[in-house]
Amino acid sequence: MANPHTTPATATPPAAGHDTHGGHGVIGHVDSPGLLFVVFLVVIGLFAANVAMSTSGALGKYTLFAQLAIGAVQATFVGLYFMHLRHGDKVVVLTALASVFWMGILFVLFMSDYMTRNRVMG
Amino acid sequence: MSASTHSPVLKHHFGDLGQQHASERLGMWMFLATEVLFFAGLFGAYACYRLWYASEFEFASAFMNLKIASINTVLLVTSSLTMTLAIRAAKLGNKSGLYTHLLLTFALGTGFMVLKGFEYAHDFHESYLPGEGTFVHSNMQTEAVARGLDTGKVRLFLCFYYIMTGIHGIHIVIGLGCILWLVQQAYANKIPPENYSTVEVVSLYWHLVDAIWLFLMPLLYLAGAHLKVGPH
Amino acid sequence: MTTAVTTAGPKIAPVPPEPPPAEPNYLNVSYSLWSWLTTVDHKRIGLLYLISISVFFVAGGVAAGVVRLNLLSPDGAFVNEDTYNRAFTGHGVLMLFFFLIPAVPGVLGNFLIPMMIGAKDLAFPKLNLASWYVFMVGAGFGVWALLAGGIDTGWTLYPPYSSRSSTSNVIPGVFGVFISGFSSIMTGLNIMVTVHKMRAPGMTWGRLPLFVWSLYATSLIQLLGTPVVAITTVLLMVERVAGIGIFDPMIGGDPVLFQHLFWFYSHPAVYIMILPGMGVISEVLTCFSRKNIFGYHAVAWSSMGIAVVGFLLWAHHMFVAGISFYSALLFSFLSMLVAVPSAIKVFNWTGTLYRGSITFQAPMLFGLGFVVLFVIGGLTGLFLATLGTDIHLHDTYFVVAHFHFVMVGGMVLGYMAGIHFWWPKMFGVMYSDWWSRVAAAIIIVGFFLTFVPQFVLGYHGMPRRYPNYPAEFQVYNVMSTAGASILGLGYLLPAFYLPLSLVFGKKAGANPWSATGLEWVSPSPPPLFNFDEANMPVVVCGPYEYALGVDQLGRGLPPGPGLGEANDPASKSEAPAAPGPMKKETEVVG
Numbered sequence: 056m057a058n059p060h061t062t063p064a065t066a067t068p069p070a071a072g073h074d075t076h077g078g079h080g081v082i083g084h085v086d087s088p089g090l091l092f093v094v095f096l097v098v099i100g101l102f103a104a105n106v107a108m109s110t111s112g113a114l115g116k117y118t119l120f121a122q123l124a125i126g127a128v129q130a131t132f133v134g135l136y137f138m139h140l141r142h143g144d145k146v147v148v149l150t151a152l153a154s155v156f157w158m159g160i161l162f163v164l165f166m167s168d169y170m171t172r173n174r175v176m177g
Numbered sequence: 178m179s180a181s182t183h184s185p186v187l188k189h190h191f192g193d194l195g196q197q198h199a200s201e202r203l204g205m206w207m208f209l210a211t212e213v214l215f216f217a218g219l220f221g222a223y224a225c226y227r228l229w230y231a232s233e234f235e236f237a238s239a240f241m242n243l244k245i246a247s248i249n250t251v252l253l254v255t256s257s258l259t260m261t262l263a264i265r266a267a268k269l270g271n272k273s274g275l276y277t278h279l280l281l282t283f284a285l286g287t288g289f290m291v292l293k294g295f296e297y298a299h300d301f302h303e304s305y306l307p308g309e310g311t312f313v314h315s316n317m318q319t320e321a322v323a324r325g326l327d328t329g330k331v332r333l334f335l336c337f338y339y340i341m342t343g344i345h346g347i348h349i350v351i352g353l354g355c356i357l358w359l360v361q362q363a364y365a366n367k368i369p370p371e372n373y374s375t376v377e378v379v380s381l382y383w384h385l386v387d388a389i390w391l392f393l394m395p396l397l398y399l400a401g402a403h404l405k406v407g408p409h
Numbered sequence: 410m411t412t413a414v415t416t417a418g419p420k421i422a423p424v425p426p427e428p429p430p431a432e433p434n435y436l437n438v439s440y441s442l443w444s445w446l447t448t449v450d451h452k453r454i455g456l457l458y459l460i461s462i463s464v465f466f467v468a469g470g471v472a473a474g475v476v477r478l479n480l481l482s483p484d485g486a487f488v489n490e491d492t493y494n495r496a497f498t499g500h501g502v503l504m505l506f507f508f509l510i511p512a513v514p515g516v517l518g519n520f521l522i523p524m525m526i527g528a529k530d531l532a533f534p535k536l537n538l539a540s541w542y543v544f545m546v547g548a549g550f551g552v553w554a555l556l557a558g559g560i561d562t563g564w565t566l567y568p569p570y571s572s573r574s575s576t577s578n579v580i581p582g583v584f585g586v587f588i589s590g591f592s593s594i595m596t597g598l599n600i601m602v603t604v605h606k607m608r609a610p611g612m613t614w615g616r617l618p619l620f621v622w623s624l625y626a627t628s629l630i631q632l633l634g635t636p637v638v639a640i641t642t643v644l645l646m647v648e649r650v651a652g653i654g655i656f657d658p659m660i661g662g663d664p665v666l667f668q669h670l671f672w673f674y675s676h677p678a679v680y681i682m683i684l685p686g687m688g689v690i691s692e693v694l695t696c697f698s699r700k701n702i703f704g705y706h707a708v709a710w711s712s713m714g715i716a717v718v719g720f721l722l723w724a725h726h727m728f729v730a731g732i733s734f735y736s737a738l739l740f741s742f743l744s745m746l747v748a749v750p751s752a753i754k755v756f757n758w759t760g761t762l763y764r765g766s767i768t769f770q771a772p773m774l775f776g777l778g779f780v781v782l783f784v785i786g787g788l789t790g791l792f793l794a795t796l797g798t799d800i801h802l803h804d805t806y807f808v809v810a811h812f813h814f815v816m817v818g819g820m821v822l823g824y825m826a827g828i829h830f831w832w833p834k835m836f837g838v839m840y841s842d843w844w845s846r847v848a849a850a851i852i853i854v855g856f857f858l859t860f861v862p863q864f865v866l867g868y869h870g871m872p873r874r875y876p877n878y879p880a881e882f883q884v885y886n887v888m889s890t891a892g893a894s895i896l897g898l899g900y901l902l903p904a905f906y907l908p909l910s911l912v913f914g915k916k917a918g919a920n921p922w923s924a925t926g927l928e929w930v931s932p933s934p935p936p937l938f939n940f941d942e943a944n945m946p947v948v949v950c951g952p953y954e955y956a957l958g959v960d961q962l963g964r965g966l967p968p969g970p971g972l973g974e975a976n977d978p979a980s981k982s983e984a985p986a987a988p989g990p991m992k993k994e995t996e997v998v999g
Contacts, residue, residue, distance in 0.1 A: 112403025122395035154210035168736035215636035329660035
């Protein structure tokens, strides 16, 4: 990773066409309200789909999987657009991914016990 | 970058505002990583029992108040939108927009908690409580017995319900406090455009609490939505 | 890779003049108690940690004394069984949560990380102060639990005993652990952000001192592990208060789940304790053998490897707790994996020592002790990772001896090495060379005598935490208690000569050990913001250029302690070990 003093990631020039308040170079990207609203609609729409899908029970035993998949997509949208992961430093993205990865460690190794606990050897 | 190295909001141990903002953002993200792992413990525990006691958990979930939870989801996602718009207002130096969006976010979050209160009151009224002494009076108990389910495991779900929503609620309340603090900071002129990152770090926390709710919703309220039981 | 010391050529850079003493420095800028309690200076906060954890170390040591003395006789020498339970729990809780975990990150990490990377402070100075207050509040709850009569569950707090049966002070104790966890998270977060964002120009990742790398890895564990134990303790407290909870077997809950959640943090937590010690050792071994570290990248990345792999193997604490056979097999295999990065470190330290110009000042004695004891502790860990042998050795004194070799033999010696190495930097004075060497020798001897018999005891089946034992075990227990007395004496010595050095110690220069890190550039004690603010450091080379004889700014090194001339091993082989560091000190001018 580059030295922070020589290449501060946040000091990159803002995207053209956005007001950066005198060009301090510290404001960075300014969101477009339209895009945020579209993301908002997507998240709400996915929620409605989730409720409809769960209530119908059409997916049977795959319901839980589908529910969590929808939740993950929603969280990804929130992360990328509302939490600005799209414009995040490399290390910020890495931090976000690390938290998910470590949660994965917890889940996988917990399941290694709980899915096989009552299985008899041999 | 003289504006960024001589700003009144620049703390002395940072070289410039870019470094300060990046540090603040990274610090908040690292804190969010700890929050994710904090909830991962809960979700992991839930996963183990959901795996073992799937029918009891789905059964109990069907008694949860889907209507209030759905309204709450909309409130929380909307509050995330207004919070993001608050950052935009801060960056543009639009102070009245900053107030409006912060207060809107606060109102939506408060609405979430108020509805949550009504939901808890309803659950108490119906005796949907994990303690055996009260639980035996609920229609959940009667119906669980009729379906041949283990009432202990149904109560285990209720433990998760109260602990998960309770801890999430505490996070909401902390977030509301932080938003009020932002309003006070804005009032004291401490959030000029080059200090927008103060709003941003609070918003990151708020969005995470929102994102966690997006998982609590299916696990607690939608798990048994397909079952024809409960107070529908 | 550097050339061997013996082929080092003439000096490539002139030795800089001794910097004038900082006026004011961080110690004498103000004297009021209030100025200390409200300080946001990372160096002062490090000292606040130093004082508080020393108190807990003594308290934990007293509890250990009660345990060891009581084991002198097969039926308990002087306390009843209940008190014994509370004593070993107190020892565990105090030593782990209130000494070992904050020890190096809180004291040395706070003090040194900004100095080593060339920053004026940590990224979040107020958060840093808050972490100390949070720690003290947590510790306050812990002390409350102890003063109210103690806890009798063992530090592992397993339900259902802790949630239902125990009548001791579980709630305040657990709450203390919960709160002090936040302090650990705050410190870790601060250090990680600082390392990412505050490095001086030229301080690339490949030039970071290995102490910084190891604390970075430690902080990663603190950030990602501690929240899991936080939620676990919350669940435990809820269950104890409400009388019902998710670990309650009466409603289908699984008490083993608590153990999973608990060890998800608490196994990585042993790496929180040992990794900083490893960082200290990398600094000390290079300095006192006057060599570049052997395999810099291997040592740096093995720290990260330990941090990651350390999260994958917690369930070896639960092989006999009723977890799935398949899972146990998996965890047994994964537990073996952590031996790889640990061994990489040991081999590289040994490679560093090979043909080095070694001198034996106190930090080096502690450092060498660390390497030897850690090797024993690590190898016996493999016995416990192996599924079959663990069935035999589980919950015996073999386990106790194993983790004491790592935690005390490793970490406490590492901490001692660090305190002795950086003491002149912290306070600008040098402690007694003779007494510090004696203390190191006594501690290492006492340690062996305490814990080697415990391996024998455990192998023959004496379970841990039992107040009584068959008479044939008495001889080993007496040996162990005798060793503990010697060990205790060894720990007492620094409690005298270190504080005395503050008054009577000779003045130490900026770089008394002739070391290469940035922290040695500033005068001792350092000024308020660590460096000359008009002239912040610019790093030009790696952290251990002892062979070239330059520090990280590319300036020459002053003569080292015990060496007639820095970087001239020939003079050392003729006249070794004559003086302590103080005599040389005054000559380092010009």
